[in-house]
Amino acid sequence: MAHPVSPLAPKSYPELAAIAGVSFATAEAGIKYKNRTDVLLVSFEPGTTVAGVLTRSKCSSAAVDWCRKNLSAGTARALVVNSGNANAFTGVKGRESVRLTADIAAKAVGCAPSEIFLASTGVIGEPLDAGKFAGVLDQMATRLADAPWMEPARAIMTTDTFPKLAGATAEIDGVTVSISGIAKGSGMIAPDMATMLSFVFTDAPLAAPVLQALLARHVKTSFNAITVDSDTSTSDTLLAFATGKADGIEPITDIADPRAEIVGAALADVLFDLAIQVVRDGEGATKQVTVTVEGAVSDESAFRIAKSIADSPLVKTAIAGEDANWGRVVMAVGKAGEPADRDKLSIRFGDILVARDGERAGSYDEAATSAYMRGEELELTVGLGLGEGRATVYTCDLTHGYITINGDYRS
């Protein structure tokens, strides 16, 4: 937390809409940090549906396992998040800690433990003392409010240098529904989500299967299309909650309902906005990089090549050095193992064509390219010339800041 704020931090933060049926409180439980909030309790009115996308790590945390088990029922009454300790790889103690926390929260808000959703982020491998939540959650339940969203956004931060908030609205049946979302994440970020927590709340009346389908669809081009360091966390959690408290809207129970698409578009906006904020707060980041691969044999192939480029330490250090080192981009294309023909490759930085047909473009202008590379938001486009496959991955550069932050984190 003592690290300098990312130069890519937003200049201002949005005032997110209150969501009918959602109220929250934060507190200082002293789990790891001093003098800052580290616990979030969000309470939902009865009838709230829930959907989630969780880490694919084979060593997922106890809280992730808990959420996975309870998602199938599709209903939620509260969310408890703590920062500072991920309660991951804590064995039997970790499972007990989760159960105990859910029990404490269920008593505090008055529901079944299975309606409590949990997320923990921070150090892996240290036992989390659930006893710390005992008095705290009870007390939090007495002062729930529906604003300001900045508070929950701050309480879930770890190495983040700025809070992440995004909101959107959509109109269905002549009624405006709102989506308010928060996220945290800065390192250990890679597709399939990494140490990334995000919670999205809406008053739209979405049945759980519809909410799940929308979330699964739009996570692909948002949280699963970002990478900071190729490392995937044990604790990734994206949860969406729909209270259905927007007045005068019939429940949306079928994904084919045209209203689902309308809410879905707003949800996609919120997820994408939050995902980009995570990249812009990538540990040590000084530049945001959008890597697009087109002309691949399939979208999947394009995605794997884009990820190979976005994950490459040599590409990322070159970008940090403001060097349009397209040779390293070629290297990263080649190592992806996907179909590629060296002699058909083209590479652009922004609108500048630097290579085509497998060699440096005749029109290449070093000075113009160097000027472009000094920018804060860079676009790198690779054309493979093989087919119609296309994908975009978002990342940041790799700098001394990353080493400084991660070379001395636990101790």
Place this chain on the structure above:
Amino acid sequence: MAHPVSPLAPKSYPELAAIAGVSFATAEAGIKYKNRTDVLLVSFEPGTTVAGVLTRSKCSSAAVDWCRKNLSAGTARALVVNSGNANAFTGVKGRESVRLTADIAAKAVGCAPSEIFLASTGVIGEPLDAGKFAGVLDQMATRLADAPWMEPARAIMTTDTFPKLAGATAEIDGVTVSISGIAKGSGMIAPDMATMLSFVFTDAPLAAPVLQALLARHVKTSFNAITVDSDTSTSDTLLAFATGKADGIEPITDIADPRAEIVGAALADVLFDLAIQVVRDGEGATKQVTVTVEGAVSDESAFRIAKSIADSPLVKTAIAGEDANWGRVVMAVGKAGEPADRDKLSIRFGDILVARDGERAGSYDEAATSAYMRGEELELTVGLGLGEGRATVYTCDLTHGYITINGDYRS
């Protein structure tokens, strides 16, 4: 080349044996570097066999394509290596440059161009002017010698901070045969070899298919078991040459010949020694790390998990910070996508058990572990408890030095 010498550099260099039938010269062709040799010509007597393992990059360099085409014939009369320019991603010009260089070399040593083997290393994407070799190779051919091996080892360096040499001998039919090898490589190093060049020479009489079989077998546990930064180069080349000039040995024409195994063991020693030197010269490296995974469902699965750990930026920065952050090791196991059971995992740093059965070991001693982490050579062992699969991958830590070297290389 201005970077400080790796703290892991050897304290002294071996005096490699001259190999009957092999002679060489180096020169300053001024391809990129000033005041240092950057071209190597190695000449072989007629009858020399050759075998090779080349990059799997889909964007391999023109020189790699050339070698691949000519390896099938199995005979070699000369090897030309240049440093400073990889002649990769240089399109038609690159192919012409390779053809021209082979022509020049073939005239200089008196053989067919198809018997010339080529390797280039350095910047990708810059055209290589073969004209620079014209007078140089002719002149080099007039002053070939069989010692000292330090000269070719130095001529092929790029960001390497020390030359890499290794030798071994074996006795077959009562005769001592020698193997002398050199390598270069420092960054863009990952299994499947990366910007890694290595050339190994022996006077043993090995038929080309036998040499190829031995090379393929022993590259798995040497050059293909190392990683510096997970990046794989377009130019990886490992070539082995056997002159057969050791007196009084019948040719070894069958891999089942017991003498093949004897020479193979010596070859394995040389390859392993060179591969470890590459890791120890990893860009910015301050520690050598041996990652062993055991108890996996198969050797292949163990290898993929070991590589996931060895490639993880978070594991590597933790090691740089002398932090036994086994939580990050768990993360890297989990992200590998291979079968793993969190609650059966055990992790050791050296002989110190830090985690077992999915949680911190009861015996864990922070002070002892910290003391161990201050060492220069670290061993990290993960037990999965699932089967008999086992693999080891060798890597180094990730430090500010890596960022400094790669953030400003091309320009």
